[in-house]
Amino acid sequence: EAGVAQSPRYKIIEKRQSVAFWCNPISGHATLYWYQQILGQGPKLLIQFQNNGVVDDSQLPKDRFSAERLKGVDSTLKIQPAKLEDSAVYLCASSLWPNLAGVSYNEQFFGPGTRLTVL
Amino acid sequence: SQELEQSPQSLIVQEGKNLTINCTSSKTLYGLYWYKQKYGEGLIFLMMLQKGGEEKSHEKITAKLDEKKQQSSLHITASQPSHAGIYLCGADVGSGYALNFGKGTSLLVTP
Numbered sequence: 001e002a003g004v005a006q007s008p009r010y011k012i013i014e015k016r017q018s019v020a021f022w023c024n025p026i027s028g029h030a031t032l033y034w035y036q037q038i039l040g041q042g043p044k045l046l047i048q049f050q051n052n053g054v055v056d057d058s059q060l061p062k063d064r065f066s067a068e069r070l071k072g073v074d075s076t077l078k079i080q081p082a083k084l085e086d087s088a089v090y091l092c093a094s095s096l097w098p099n100l101a102g103v104s105y106n107e108q109f110f111g112p113g114t115r116l117t118v119l
Numbered sequence: 120s121q122e123l124e125q126s127p128q129s130l131i132v133q134e135g136k137n138l139t140i141n142c143t144s145s146k147t148l149y150g151l152y153w154y155k156q157k158y159g160e161g162l163i164f165l166m167m168l169q170k171g172g173e174e175k176s177h178e179k180i181t182a183k184l185d186e187k188k189q190q191s192s193l194h195i196t197a198s199q200p201s202h203a204g205i206y207l208c209g210a211d212v213g214s215g216y217a218l219n220f221g222k223g224t225s226l227l228v229t230p
Contacts, residue, residue, distance in 0.1 A: 041222055043218075104169070105211075108152075112161045113161055
């Protein structure tokens with residue numbers, strides 16, 4: 001079974017530039033999460049989708065970050081314009097929820113992440 | 120909001136030694152996940168605990184959730200270099216919702 005795919009793996013940009021990250025979740029996973037992990041910190045949720053609807057975007061800096069999952073499958077996260085403090089690893093995860101098929105917990109499967117450096 | 124504190128922040132152990140990592144929550148835990156992260160990679164699921172007093176093991180890693188459900192521990196027996204990485208605990212904040220993670224414990228196993 002293929003895992004969560006993310007691209008690019010690394011990106012270096014200058015502040016005020018824009019950048020986009022792509023995520024393809026595991027086939028059949030209805031829920032997709034984007035997390036931001038700053039060096040030395042745990043991942044922090046940016047946005048959660050169920051199919052193509054937004055479940056939680058309360059921590060997404062909407063003045064500069066946007067995300068979409070138009071067909072309920074793959075997703076794109078964009079930053080425009082980027083700031084120095086956006087340097088982080090952006091992790092995409094997916095899960096079967098709400099279709100857990102008898103499993104009692106919601107295991108999230110993570111992609112390898114995109115490491116963004118803003119200069 | 121729920122805060123998760125992990126201790127220690129970092130750990131260096133000699134191969135073959137046992138070690139314990141703790142995760143303490145500011146609120147009752149309804150589900151606690153342990154993940155491992157290697158540098159440059161995503162998170163790998165280790166195990167999940169839901170019930171007070173629950174204990175699960177996978178290979179040489181054992182995790183427990185205390186009876187009061189505000190603390191979990193991860194114990195590694197006879198550590199190996201392959202155990203090196205960052206261990207993260209994540210709290211389940213609601214059915215299907217994203218996890219609230221601690222800052223992680225960085226583990227290095229020396230020969």
